[in-house]
Amino acid sequence: MRDRKNNNIVKSVGILTVLMIASKVISLVREMAIAVFFGVTSGTDAYFVAGGFITNIFFGITAALAATFVPFYIETKVIKGEKETYRICSSLFTALSVFAVIIIIVLYIGAPFISKFIAPSYTGEALYEVVLYMRIYSLTILFSLLTSMLTSILNAESVYGYGALASLIYSITSIVCMVLLKKYIGVTALAISVPLSFFFQLTILLIKTRKFIHYRPTIHIFTPELKSLLLLMLPVLLGNATIELNQLITRTITSGTGTGAVSVLSYSNTLFNFVSTLISTTIITVYYTEFSSAAAEDEKKYNSLVSYALRIIIVVLLPISVISSIFSKDIVTIAFGRGQFDQDAIRATATCLSVYSIAFVFDSIRNLLIRAYYAKKQTKIPMINSCISLVITASTANVLSKRLGVTGVVISIVISIIIASIILLIIARKRLCVISLREMMPTFIKAVLSATIMAIGLWTMNIAMTGMLSYLRITLATIAGLAVYIILLLLMRCSEVLDILSLLKKEIKSQN
Template identity: 30%
Template sequence: MKKIVLVLGLLTVFSKFLGLVRDIMLSYFYGASSVTDAYLISLTIPVTAFSIIGTGIATSYIPMYTKISKERSKELADNYTNNVASFVIIACTVIVIIVLAFAEPIVKIFASGFEGETLKLTTNFTKISIFGIYFSGLIYVFSSYLQVKNKFFVTALMIIPYNLVAIISIMLSSFNITILAIGSVVSFAAQLFFIIPFVVKKGFKFNFRFNPSDDYLKKMIYLSLPVIIGASVDQVNILIDRTMASQVMVGGISALNYASRFNGVVQGIFVTSISTVMYPIISKMATEDNIDGLKKTLSQAIIGISLLVIPATMGIMSFVEPIVKLLFGRGSFDSHAVTLTSSALFFYSIGITWFGFREILSRAFYSLQDTKTPMINATIAMGINIILNILLSKYLGIGGIALASSISGILCAVLLFISLRKKIGSFNIKIISISFIKILCASAAMVIIAKISFRYLTRYNSDNLSLSISIIIGGLIYSILIYIMKIEDLNSIIDSIKIKFKKKNNETL
């Protein structure tokens, strides 16, 4: 598992780097403006419209496919996949019709502060971008299919064609702004067409075969409903954040987007890589009633996330403005946009580690076919987020909206910890806590040394070069400290590397 996570992490680094380049290009051409606000909301609407359903399907699909394959046959499991894909196409068609018929009122729901030309532009963008859900819907199904077949690398790489097309469309939009919306649809199409050959290679043949009376489909939908509600809670949080931002100031949505996207890079590189590999493994363990194995894998995943995300989080919070200037501070991205985005990024970063914990813990519940508990906890967190959004945005503006999301994310993760422990018993909480404290100490020392280095280097070099060198110095210090402190999961990784190295030497001799 650890070798796969490492390779998957490297692939994700590259794909997330392209995603960051996409956002940098967007900030260069349009900054934090009404155009970027319109574009981002037009993307939010189709993503929200289907990701709610798609997340539920993808989450319930993997345990169900594994169960059918084990108890029945691969042929029946593939038939089940065809039925799910057909159901997705029908659901997408219904959503497209609704959005086309009520585009402007829907836009007003997602961004109540939009008026005039911004509202008109967003509505036109939305009528085009909504067709992308056909492709994104099927991506949910077929990427889950490939994960069951242990084709993790393909699903990690599929974001690359998406980002490449998106980057090109942003550049071409300087000639015609409508290309921004068209590019979003083509980006999803490129992603789907990238993975189809790999799906076919595994022996799967798609046939439109919708059977609403199929017992497996019914059970999947039943299991998906709590996940769908839980996912809708997350989407409602995003909706609330962006609606509040549209009321606070022009460019507020863009600032939140740039900040959350950068945090998403950290999440994608470290958290998604671990959770993607972990989920099929613990789903199989749950099917085989191997709870001890599930606990061990879960513990390793939590420590792994802490090991990677905590230092990244503390580094972001300590160098937030230089990081924003390094990534986005050019073109139309002026000093006002830097200030807005820095504030949002700082407060979003407070909760990033806990968002990772929430992802891992939710997957543990889903593997046990308990989709209700994450839904309930997410609903509680949403209520907290709404209240805090209203209160904190009055005092901290865009930063308050980001802080509200972080606090609600922390609360949700804590509730999931408590609920899971009640369900499966203790899963090495003591070891996790000790490792967590060691990582915090090592990260604090890393930040102190990196800050001292940055202040010294800026006397002789540019801020960007000084920041880059300081990050490298901090990373080296952190690596040395966690090795000296003997972090539990790090030791097992090093031991496995030593064993493999010895085996290769023996084979060579």
Template identity: 25%
Template sequence: MDRESAKTGKTFIGVSVVIFFSKALGFVRDIVMAFVFGTTLLTDLFQAIFSLPSLLFSSIGNALSFVNIPDLTFYLKHKTREERNRYLANLYAQVSLGAALISFLGIVFAPALARLIVPGMADQAFSLAVLLTRIMIPTLLFVTLTYITAGVLQVHGYFLMSAAISIPFNLLIIAALFLKGQDIIFLGYVTTIGWLLQFLIQLPILVKEKYQFPLSIDWKNEHTVNMFKQLLPILLGNSLLQLCLVIDRTFGTHLEEGTTAALGFGSTLFMTITGIFIIALSTVIFPRISAYCLEGDFRQLRSILRYGFKILVFILLPYLLLVVAYSQDIVSLLYERGAFNAASTQLTATAFLGYSFAVVGYACQELFNRVYYALKKFHTPMYASLFCLLLHLLLNLLWFRQLGIVGLAVSTSIALLVYALIMGFMVYRVIGAFLGADFWQFLLHLLLPVGGMVLCIVLGRHLLPAGIWTSFLLPLLVSGTVYLLLAWWIGLADEIKLKEEPV
């Protein structure tokens, strides 16, 4: 292994550890919030409005960062430092003006916006919703600046710093919850300040890299014009799951108290567990996907996709089995304390289980979209996402009254599954069959470890006495161990090693 490869490997391990710690701390933040608020009207209110910065605004920021990184890389390689500075200053200025204008309009029209976000709230809670919306709408400016700056840091190799920016944010929220308890207005202010802090702590790196920001705006800059043209397709194409979650929380305000809170806690638990693997894998293989697309090497591209799906099936199939068997036990262990009672556990476990079946679509959103973006085809994922978003909205309208929280969570899973089928077919049309006989053979071999896992779960349920250790943690540990041992015994470890196709 050469020195550069060794350095890359160490960087990946370090970034993976930081991302895991950041996500774990974010999950601790949710646990503390559940302890303080439970699944109450206040939590419903906060979860619905908090979905703007946490899901929608973050998606906008991610899209901006995604299209900025290759442009900034071009300026670093082919332009002078002054041209680089003008480009980034121009981008910051345009984004800041646009986000500030939208934030101002959001503050002015907060009553209408709050009615859109929490339409089912009673009149006595509506004034609180308006105030909370006005407090948190400026996060649009801070979130977009945060993600753009994180992309700049990644271009310059500061991967650990960009991965760690959410750590102080989560610590700030946790401290606010312990200090002020159920003061939701104070929590709204702290959330907005926390997003500003994530931006500010990155600024010393910009100073270190000698960025300067002249006070001028070039509205005709070719790269920023193209960036904003690509922004909407990337945002809509890469945010189906996030948009579905925002819509679900809005519909949840029409149902019993605590529904929106349970949807928020359940979806966060689902995305925290699965996102660690899905996002990490898509991030690691994206450079290869980009290289193969650039070279037109579709054989290697099919190979890397097949490898990615083998890894995800190997990890996420046992995840689904464990959620089906132990969703309520998992939620109870993690959340049930303080104001989060048994009824809260039941409601959240239902949402968690329903959302977990969206894992196939979530994985395909991350992998298939990256193929299309590497091929510079930005509109196909957008059209598929819009169709599935309309399907999700229709299912919510049909089911939310009759099926309640189950209908909302399951409609998201169905929309994501349809998205996976559409995008899988579209990718097949472009690059050919990418799964192949060896993938289906791999699934067939998985039946043995999966069968061993199911047997352990069933025996644990029927033979061991009730209790958190005996009927949940012990069978979970044993079933997971049996799964891994059987997979190793039949040689599946070799199946999930990345191999180049022979030339």
């Protein structure tokens, strides 16, 4: 039974990984297109500031909904049945729509005042662009909230991949809008593409979720179930708002360090998300559903799942961190090094990516543990942890940015991620579940030792391959580095790698 369950998890992770790779590649192409078409200018700064505000503050609501709705939906369907679940979901759908429309109206009216607050150094045309992009971007809130709810329903039903599909639609829509409209309206084409893409996503999800939920508009939106969900969401919302406020603070501080600095921060953050979440998001998405089910059924199974998922995160992300740190300039060159993206922008972004790579494992551990808390409907501790991260970032970013510019801001972000993840892990061992250090340490030691030997080899390769094309350098480094890392783990009998290989062999045999 356990092998069958693990096999299903591996299969789900595999399918989701393929979809995520496709979405991330297209997403990276989108960022490359932005860099080529617009470069690092005051216009892109205005776009990233406006979009960052909407995303970081109000999309925290979306993240809170996604985090709490999966266990809420599973429990409701098990206890109250399908018919009652339909009614509750219809009420929530209507309530979210009404709430989003109100927020959009408030944002449209208040955009000039908000823009002056989040970009205090901007004046004239730059400030006007922030206001314009914020008003256009705000339309996304309605579609984003509803797509988050529908995607959570599919995840709860173990139908994965539609989050990755949404990202594909978003990136493709952005690229098409840039190609067709850039000549006429410039960076505004990017802003228009965002709500348009979310509208397409919502349409697809409405069709797909009809298999599980039948929506009926209703005026009875303030139901007891909705109030219960809101109470569950509140600490998550505050925690997410704190995380997003953290990013808003870093963007605001960065905007005062020079023209193009916000764009450099955004481009390096894009690569950080591409490299780290490509793997960790797929693992966390699948395991979150398993956590939610196990939390209500079997405490021992829940503990085992959390501990095992943590070990998988460490084993998988350590080599990615090493490669990204040593070959950061090659990665940035391949991603953005063309058109208006000059050598100065490449160097600045590569430096930021090298710093970011230190946090890959810690960030993924933190996100996994947060989902483990949410699965048990414990939402206060992640909120407090987010507040700690905010305090650390706010207290260090302003000081470091004055000395190191945008690199100092990234260093402050990494410091806060590392400290917050360690604190969350310590508290989790005492108050959430049994995480055996005796089981964790052998895997950790083997992974660190293998990654260290891999890093020495790659550093030597980096020097030896001076003058080669970036594409060739990164390809050879990735193949050689991962080969060394995996072989060393196999020689040391790393159980997680052996489990994955065993399950893959069984899956291949079952397909033949």
